[in-house]
Amino acid sequence: xxxxxxxxxxxxxxxxxxxxxxxxxxxxxxxxxxxxxxxxxxxxxxxxxxxxxxxxxxxxxxxxxxxxxxxxxxxxxxxxxxxxxxxxxxxxxxxxxxxxxxxxxxxxxxxxxxxxxxxxxxxxxxxxxxxxxxxxxxxxxxxxxxxxxxxxxxxxxxxxxxxxxxxxxxxxxxxxxxxxxxxxxxxxxxxxxxxxxxxxxxxxxxxxxxxxxxxxxxxxxxxxxxxxxxxxxxxxxxxxxxxxxxxxxxxxxxxxxxxxxxxxxxxxxxxxxxxxxxxxxxxxxxxxxxxxxxxxxxxxxxxxxxxxxxxxxxxxxxxxxxxxxxxxxxxxxxxxxxxxxxxxxxxxxxxxxxxxxxxxxxxxxxxxxxxxxxxxxxxxxxxxxxxxxxxxxxxxxxxxxxxxxxxxxxxxxxxxxxxxxxxxxxxxxxxxxxxxxxxxxxxxxxxxxxxxxxxxxxxxxxxxxxxxxxxxxxxxxxxxxxxxxxxxxxxxxxxxxxxxxxxxxxxxxxxxxxxxxxxxxx
Numbered sequence: 066x067x068x069x070x071x072x073x074x075x076x077x078x079x080x081x082x083x084x085x086x087x088x089x090x091x092x093x094x095x096x097x098x099x100x101x102x103x104x105x106x107x108x109x110x111x112x113x114x115x116x117x118x119x120x121x122x123x124x125x126x127x128x129x130x131x132x133x134x135x136x137x138x139x140x141x142x143x144x145x146x147x148x149x150x151x152x153x154x155x156x157x158x159x160x161x162x163x164x165x166x167x168x169x170x171x172x173x174x175x176x177x178x179x180x181x182x183x184x185x186x187x188x189x190x191x192x193x194x195x196x197x198x199x200x201x202x203x204x205x206x207x208x209x210x211x212x213x214x215x216x217x218x219x220x221x222x223x224x225x226x227x228x229x230x231x232x233x234x235x236x237x238x239x240x241x242x243x244x245x246x247x248x249x250x251x252x253x254x255x256x257x258x259x260x261x262x263x264x265x266x267x268x269x270x271x272x273x274x275x276x277x278x279x280x281x282x283x284x285x286x287x288x289x290x291x292x293x294x295x296x297x298x299x300x301x302x303x304x305x306x307x308x309x310x311x312x313x314x315x316x317x318x319x320x321x322x323x324x325x326x327x328x329x330x331x332x333x334x335x336x337x338x339x340x341x342x343x344x345x346x347x348x349x350x351x352x353x354x355x356x357x358x359x360x361x362x363x364x365x366x367x368x369x370x371x372x373x374x375x376x377x378x379x380x381x382x383x384x385x386x387x388x389x390x391x392x393x394x395x396x397x398x399x400x401x402x403x404x405x406x407x408x409x410x411x412x413x414x415x416x417x418x419x420x421x422x423x424x425x426x427x428x429x430x431x432x433x434x435x436x437x438x439x440x441x442x443x444x445x446x447x448x449x450x451x452x453x454x455x456x457x458x459x460x461x462x463x464x465x466x467x468x469x470x471x472x473x474x475x476x477x478x479x480x481x482x483x484x485x486x487x488x489x490x491x492x493x494x495x496x497x498x499x500x501x502x503x504x505x506x507x508x509x510x511x512x513x514x515x516x517x518x519x520x521x522x523x524x525x526x527x528x529x530x531x532x533x534x535x536x537x538x539x540x541x542x543x544x545x546x547x548x549x550x551x552x553x554x555x556x557x558x559x560x561x562x563x564x565x566x567x568x569x570x571x572x573x574x575x576x577x578x579x580x581x582x583x584x585x586x587x
Contacts, residue, residue, distance in 0.1 A: 089119035092218075097121060099211055101203050102178075102196035104166045108132065108140075109192045109223065115140055118192075118223075125433055126440025126457055127165040129258055136448075137161040143181035143193050149212040151180040154201035162197055164456035164497065168583050178203040182216035184223060192223055256293050258441050259434035263426040267294065274421045275301035280373065282358075282418045283396040285425030288475030291396040292356065294425055299352045304392055307351030312344050315357035322365050324381050327372075333382025345378045349389045358395040358418065359404050366411045373417045393418065428470040428477060435466050438474060442481035443500070453495040455485055459544075461500045464509040480505055549584050552577070 093105050104122030108115040115132040134141040138158045143150050152158065160179055178198040183190050194216055198204065257264065274281055275298045283291045292311075299309040317325055324333075328343030344353060355361075361369065372378050373393060377386050395418045404410040428435065439462070443455040457465070461484075470476055484504040492498050502509050551570065559565035567577040 086119070093119055093121045096194065096196065100196050100207065102198050103168050103203075104162060104197045106162070106195045107192065107223075108195070110144065110190055115144075115193055122167050122197075123162060124165045124167055124440075124457075124462070125436035126443065126462065127162065128260075129437030129440030130444040131441075132161050133448075139179065139181070140193060140195075143183055143195070144190050146183055149180060149182040149209045149216065151204055151207075151209060154178060159454065160197070161454075162195070163454060164499065166197060166199065168199060168580060177201050180204055180207075180209075180212065182212050184216055186223070257290065257297055258437050259431055260437065261430075261432040261434045263431050264434060267423070267425060270421075270423050271297050271301060274298065274423070276303060277421075278303075278392050279420045280393040280395070280418050281421045281423055282401070282415075283394065283423050283425060284401065285396075285398065286427045286473055287398045288473035289425045289427055290474050291398075291425050292354070294423065295352075295354045295394045295396060298394060299354075299392075302352065302392065304351050308348060309352045309354060310344050310348035311354045311356065313356050315360040317361075319362050319365075322362065323368065326365070327368065327378045327380055329381035330383045333380070337382070340380075343378065343380065345372060345389050345391055346387065348391045350391075352392045352394060355393065355395045357397055359397045359399045359401065359410050363409075363411065366414045370411065370414045370417060373414075428473045433466075435468075435470070435477065436462055438477055439465050439481055442478045443485060446482050446485040447498075450485065450489060451494075452485070452489055453492075453497050455488075455498045455500070457500045460502050461505060461509075464502045464505060468509065480509075545584055548580065549586060552581060552584070552586065 089107055093107060096102070096105050102122070104120070106120040106123060106127070107118045109118050113134050115134065115137075117128045117130070117132075120127055132140055134144060139152060139156075140161055142158070152160075154177065156179070160177075178201050179195070181193055181195040184192040184194060194212075196204075196212075257268065271294065281295075281298060283294055285291050296309060299305060312326065314322075324337075324341070324343065326343050326345060328341050328346055329337050330340050331337055355369075372389070372391075376388055376390065378389055379386050401410060401415055401419070405412050405415050428438075439457060443457065446452070447455040465477070465480075472479070481500075483506065484500045485498060488500050488504040489498045552566070555566035555569045556563070559569060563577060570577065
């Protein structure tokens with residue numbers, strides 16, 4: 066009956082009005098009722114890369130990664146199969162989710178139950194459904210026809226969701242073709258990663274303004290991703306097939322800034338040996354991104370204002386006025402109101418640029434996005450350095466989540482890149498690289514502190530081996546003891562209410578249930 070209920074719920078969801086995230090979440094819930102798995106994942110195939118859409122029982126950073134078929138032989142085998150694939154527990158092929166199962170974080174052993182099902186629509190593979198269990202014999206009695214049936218329904222659900230998303234976009238932007246909309250959706254927000262409420266708001270605003278030609282002023286702290294937002298706006302705009310031209314206004318010397326933006330004619334000044342178009346001409350019919358626009362000299366701001374108002378530019382040294390069709394996106398990390406009040410930015414230029422102001426939130430206001438981004442940067446470093454699987458242990462993931470990130474996403478990328486380089490030292494080529502707090506740097510604790518020359522050496526106190534929390538106790542046991550104590554405290558504070566305790570611990574209720582069961586607390 067549970068399996069029949071699972072099939073029925075997926076079939077009914079095909080005709081229900083659900084958001085894509087809800088549809089995928091309900092699909093995985095149905096899979097869990099039919100399959101005894103500790104972790105499940107639904108992935109969409111984009112070219113030769115699988116992109117996770119939803120997961121249950123996996124570490125948060127698993128959703129921030131992409132899974133290239135060339136790097137993950139098990140996923141490649143599944144995509145090429147005609148039916149569900151059950152891998153033997155002792156398979157030599159590395160599992161893409163080793164070390165990412167929430168109930169057993171950081172574990173990289175390959176001996177466990179793993180299977181997957183290719184999702185097909187009209188004989189074309191559109192994605193993959195995977196299931197993993199820590200018990201190597203969990204799937205021994207499972208009829209693979211059950212997974213095959215679920216896979217057929219899952220493929221239909223994925224196709225239905227894509228069509229619904231395209232129709233919803235089409236209703237908001239009449240006259241657009243569904244193919245273009247689905248292509249834009251498949252780009253996952255133009256490179257923007259995050260599921261927090263703050264990032265969902267940014268995506269909504271991008272979708273709202275992208276199809277217009279309104280100038281956009283993007284504000285936000287250094288390293289928060291303003292350029293990514295600008296590129297996402299251009300990618301989703303009607304000018305997407307035309308160039309996006311980037312200008313760093315802060316790097317333009319005042320002596321050449323006008324020529325760089327508007328161009329010059331031969332002989333206009335010493336060194337002008339030929340006619341040269343400026344960025345406005347190069348960006349004609351496309352988009353011009355003026356980064357750090359508040360750094361432009363006041364005299365040049367007046368000429369920029371004319372270009373915005375009339376669409377007219379004039380090359381340095383030329384008599385002829387040129388007409389250009391350019392969509393302007395500006396970005397700044399400054400307080401623009403303060404800049405206008407101080408006279409460093411023209412008020413009329415500010416109001417012309419800020420037809421649609423869009424603020425990019427700092428990373429500290431983006432909740433659980435840190436884990437997704439960290440997983441993404443781990444994956445990028447793995448590919449760049451030619452490493453085996455790169456994972457964050459639970460302690461490192463926790464330290465990253467607790468940090469304030471004054472340098473925002475750029476700082477997170479730098480921290481993760483350095484940590485991967487440190488952790489990879491001494492690891493055999495192709496071996497698993499696991500990031501611990503000591504790899505992250507001094508700001509995250511557990512980093513070795515060099516002892517000053519001549520400083521006295523302080524010996525550790527003698528403690529009986531086996532005492533909980535002491536060096537004599539195996540690390541796994543110490544971690545499990547810590548988890549039991551924290552769960553007990555949370556339950557006591559919540560009066561035994563498991564849902565409230567799960568929220569206090571930052572866990573989903575079902576994850577808390579599975580963790581407590583593994584720790585022998587039920």
